[in-house]
Amino acid sequence: MRQLAIEAFQACRCEAMARVDCFFEEDGRGFLVNEVNTIPGFTPISMYPKLWDASGLPYAQLLDRLIELAIERHARRTKRAGRQRH
Secondary structure (H helix, E strand, O other): HHHHHHHHHHOOOOOHHHHHEEEEEEOOOOEEEEEOOOOOOOOOOOOOHHHHHHHOHHHHHHHHHHHHHHHHHHHHHHHHHHHHHO
């Protein structure tokens, strides 16, 4: 299921964060993507941070990492925009 979620995230060209919701097919065929939620709930009791916490990344560290990713993305876009002006 994790690989399916990664593929859905990449296919939608998501950046930084999203929650991929899936359905389990009872006949044993596996999982189906239901939706890619690009703005998931983000309170400490929301599913998105709880899932990260369960995987070993606590809420505070998740926030730090998302801020780092945003700064990196901004730097890339600024650099790209600067090259396009020349």
